[in-house]
Amino acid sequence: MTRYSALALLKHAVTGQPWSRAWRDPAPKERYQVIIVGGGGHGLATAYYLAKEFGIRDVAVLEKGYIGSGNAGRNTTIVRSNYMLPGATEFYDFSLRLWNTLSHELNFNVMFSPRGQILLLHSPDALDSAARRGNIMRRHGIAARLLDRAAMQELVPHLDYSPGARFPIWGGLMQPTAGTARHDAVVWGYARAASELGVDIIQNCEVTGFVREGGRIAGVETSRGRIMAAKTGIAVAGHTSRLGEMAGLCLPIESHLLQAFVSEPLKPLLDYVIGFGGHGHFYISQSDKGGMVFGGDLDMYNSYAQRGNLPVVRDVAALAVSLMPCLGRVRLLRHWAGVMDMTMDGSHIISKTPVDGLYLNGGWCYGGFKATPASGWCFAHLMARDQPDPLSVPFSLDRFARGATIDEAGSGPTPRLH
Ligand SMILES: Cc1cc2nc3c(=O)[nH]c(=O)nc-3n(C[C@H](O)[C@H](O)[C@H](O)COP(=O)(O)OP(=O)(O)OC[C@H]3O[C@@H](n4cnc5c(N)ncnc54)[C@H](O)[C@@H]3O)c2cc1C
Structure with missing residues (x-):
């Protein structure tokens, strides 16, 4: 395998010598x-x-x-494996185990960052059902931690915990081994x-x-x-x-469209990957460069175009601000879409x-x-x-x-x- 030493990096920087192709072009x-x-x-x-x-x-x-x-x-x-149905749990657990050693396996830094993912819980019923999911995960050897409201306030202080919050936060289910990769x-x-x-x-x-x-x-x-x-x-x-x-x-x-969004870079604000557990779909994390990366629901019409529609931009922005009011003045840099192969x-x-x-x-x-x-x-x-x-x-x-x-x-x- 090709290995790049610090000396090689320096040589390329000083001489301007072009890098060789990372993969062949046959x-x-x-x-x-x-x-x-x-x-x-x-x-x-x-x-x-x-x-x-x-x-x-x-x-x-x-x-x-x-x-x-x-x-x-x-x-x-x-990247997460907090599934609970037979078949899915085992498959995604296997995938997470491969993620843990992937950079080493490929000799390429895939920047896997297992910083923890937290699914927000917005009602007592949601807490009960998350406890069940967490138990199933633990039975399969997957780490899971049920968090109460006080723990959430400590770990993710910028969510809306005010009495008038649109989505009151009762707790969260954390998979500490989940995270992101580049x-x-x-x-x-x-x-x-x-x-x-x-x-x-x-x-x-x-x-x-x-x-x-x-x-x-x-x-x-x-x-x-x-x-x-x-x-x-x-x-x-x-x-x-x-x-x-x-x-x-x-x-x-x-085939359906799914959009994603990234904001201007901010100082460290959010240590975990957060998933909204209420009615609807929303998730947010902070990239290494500081941008808030988030997304919501599908555009809900069939398409093969790799761009999304504006009503979803509005819905996702509304959810983002409802959950994290401090995002209200943050500027959005880009949004884009991909084509999802949705099974029934x-x-x-x-x-x-x-x-x-x-x-x-x-x-x-x-x-x-x-x-x-x-x-x-x-x-x-x-x-x-x-x-x-x-x-x-x-x-x-x-x-x-x-x-x-x-x-x-x-x-x-x-x-x-x-
Ligand atoms: C906005 C968004 C957010 C997402 N967030 C997450 C997430 O946080 N976590 C997660 O687990 N998943 C997420 N996904 C889903 C994930 O990206 C996909 O499920 C996954 O990438 C699909 O597999 P792939 O990488 O092989 O697909 P692709 O990268 O789409 O690869 C398929 C390739 O096939 C090529 N192709 C198509 N037709 C032909 C043809 N006729 N001939 C030759 N080539 C062809 C395409 O050009 C494409 O490069 C997200 C997707 C989107 C769009």
């Missing part, structure tokens, strides 16, 4: 053992684990734009490590169709020509239904498809960043072995037909679309 070959469509975090992580854990290095990642230009580079970077670094780290193991990362290469041979998928048509492969995996997040349609699949996924139960899909040779990784809704390492590992296992690992078994595509959905929609990870 022309696409005519054929690969495995093609992964989508150069977001999940596609790159899949390629990395295919090469590293399963010895399959003849892999191409095809990305229609530049890597990380989709949701991987647009999310609010929250999204771009995750993409770059996986890309560099995969490339060093022989994976071809092909950017500006849009998949426009599938090549079929005797009913199975034998390759893809792209903007850079036809590329054949024994196995093709889709990891295209908000564009999953489009790719599915090209393969003749009608998937239980809707709010849980993801890692699965073979009814089409031979085609594998599916999708339906991450707006919680897929924290899943990136586990998603890549599990999808690589499925594609290498043609069998799901135990963590992926509950997340097969046919669960919708069987009625075996995993629905944590009420817990905050995802809103109800139905």
Whole structure:
């Protein structure tokens, strides 16, 4: 692996000598053992684990734009595992364990910052149900701490605790091991490590169709020509239904927009990642640069545009100021949107498809960043072995037909679309 010493940094600074590429830029070959469509975090992580854990290095990642230009580079970077339904708890706990060592694994600082995430509780009933969630988490070995109002005031003093608060704060449920990571670094780290193991990362290469041979998928048509492969995996997040349609699949996924916001930089104000536990959706954290990073609900109409609408800006700003009145005079720097692949139960899909040779990784809704390492590992296992690992078994595509959905929609990870 390439390692950069302090001396090398100094040499580049003094001489102005250009840095070498972090990952190779090869022309696409005519054929690969495995093609992964989508150069977001999940596609790159899949390629990395295919090469590293399963010895399959003849892999191409095809990305229609530049890597990380989709949701991987647009999310609010929250990493947590405070789930409570069987299947989800184990999967996200596995992912969090991979996050803990990811910088070391990739030899790239992904800036994982487990500063703690707190879900706000706004009623006595919410306290009761959070106590249950916390117990389930602890039974799975995931740290959880129920906080009363006094503890909240001490840890997060800038929330509105006044008698007239729009959302009275009764307490919080903290996962002390949750936090944030630098999204771009995750993409770059996986890309560099995969490339060093022989994976071809092909950017500006849009998949426009599938090549079929005797009913199975034998390759893809792209903007850079036809590329054949024994196995093709889709990891295209908000564009999953489009790719599915090209393969003749009608998937239980809707594409929706989710916006995020960042303020001007402020002095340290908020030590934790905060999630609103009331009716609606809101979360906020402070970035290393000092910007307040926050987001709210989906735009609630189907779209593939990577920009959001103004009513959501107003709603999110109103929630932000209701919870933290001191934000009222803070200036918003930027807001943007990503395209979410929303499933009807709010849980993801890692699965073979009814089409031979085609594998599916999708339906991450707006919680897929924290899943990136586990998603890549599990999808690589499925594609290498043609069998799901135990963590992926509950997340097969046919669960919708069987009625075996995993629905944590009420817990905050995802809103109800139905
Ligand atoms: C505003 C916002 C906030 C979010 N906050 C969080 C959060 O705090 N925590 C969390 O866990 N998750 C969060 N998410 C969700 C998370 O970002 C996604 O679930 C996750 O990034 C999806 O996986 P990915 O990184 O592989 O997707 P992407 O980065 O979207 O990768 C898919 C790639 O496929 C490419 N592609 C699409 N079609 C084609 C084609 N035909 N040919 C070739 N390439 C194609 C796209 O260009 C894209 O680069 C958030 C998302 C958004 C938008």
